[in-house]
Amino acid sequence: MQTDTKARVDQLTSPAGHPVAVLRFEGDISSTSKDAVLGTYQSLSKESTKLVLLDFTKVDYINSSGIALVIQLLIEASNSAQKVYAFGLSPHFTKVFTMVGITKYAGLFADQTAALAAI
Amino acid sequence: MMEAKATSVEVRLPSRLGYEKVAMSTAAAVAKLMGFKEDRVDDLKTAVAEACINAIEHGNLLNEALSVGVVLSTVDDMLEVKVIDDGKGLKALPPKPNIDRKIHGEEDPRGMGMFLIQALVDEAEWVKGANGKSSYVRLVIRLDKDSE
Numbered sequence: 001m002q003t004d005t006k007a008r009v010d011q012l013t014s015p016a017g018h019p020v021a022v023l024r025f026e027g028d029i030s031s032t033s034k035d036a037v038l039g040t041y042q043s044l045s046k047e048s049t050k051l052v053l054l055d056f057t058k059v060d061y062i063n064s065s066g067i068a069l070v071i072q073l074l075i076e077a078s079n080s081a082q083k084v085y086a087f088g089l090s091p092h093f094t095k096v097f098t099m100v101g102i103t104k105y106a107g108l109f110a111d112q113t114a115a116l117a118a119i
Numbered sequence: 120m121m122e123a124k125a126t127s128v129e130v131r132l133p134s135r136l137g138y139e140k141v142a143m144s145t146a147a148a149v150a151k152l153m154g155f156k157e158d159r160v161d162d163l164k165t166a167v168a169e170a171c172i173n174a175i176e177h178g179n180l181l182n183e184a185l186s187v188g189v190v191l192s193t194v195d196d197m198l199e200v201k202v203i204d205d206g207k208g209l210k211a212l213p214p215k216p217n218i219d220r221k222i223h224g225e226e227d228p229r230g231m232g233m234f235l236i237q238a239l240v241d242e243a244e245w246v247k248g249a250n251g252k253s254s255y256v257r258l259v260i261r262l263d264k265d266s267e
Contacts, residue, residue, distance in 0.1 A: 101218025
């Protein structure tokens with residue numbers, strides 16, 4: 001019943017010239033998404049990756065267990081002096097992320113172009 | 120919008136994570152029939168999902184021999200959702216989650232379901248069942264006539 005979470009990484013450069021690791025998720029983000037969310041993030045080099053962008057464009061369903069995984073990612077990023085940004089959330093999940101305070105630790109943008117322009 | 124009549128819809132879910140989506144879809148269909156706007160339907164879906172996940176995980180302890188009951192009742196502009204499990208019910212509501220404490224490792228990253236439920240619907244109450252069974256959470260969402 002739960003849709004598997006797919007994840008892949010694209011390495012991009014922002015218009016300002018900064019390297020950015022973009023984690024693109026697809027499917028549900030729930031309690032079964034640990035490998036996709038944290039595993040994919042942990043596969044990035046902490047030394048060379050200082051900017052992380054989360055792409056939720058193809059995510060339809062995020063529950064509180066999925067939000068907890070995003071928070072765990074933010075904890076690890078904070079401990080590694082990385083900055084995290086996100087884009088592609090629906091208006092509803094933008095509201096939910098704002099309610100739980102994630103916006104304090106991860107800037108939210110409407111799309112990839114807006115996010116990269118701000119980095 | 121349909122003529123306002125008292126209506127009841129009931130769904131039984133297996134205590135298996137993922138099946139909360141059946142309740143979400145059913146609640147969304149009922150809310151749309153009542154005339155709720157899309158943003159309120161999304162609020163209801165998340166609240167119902169979190170209530171079902173709590174019932175599956177904490178109420179029925181993932182025991183697939185037990186089911187979770189979801190009863191949706193409509194009266195006039197009000198949609199009430201009861202999510203019923205076989206657990207003993209809550210001892211106390213957890214404190215509001217604090218993102219700063221979570222980021223600094225002073226609080227479990229999990230534990231936001233009940234906060235989301237309370238934040239997204241007009242009323243939420245947790246009721247302990249008699250004899251330590253059939254506890255339920257009752258959610259209420261109302262049509263906002265000014266914005267419909």
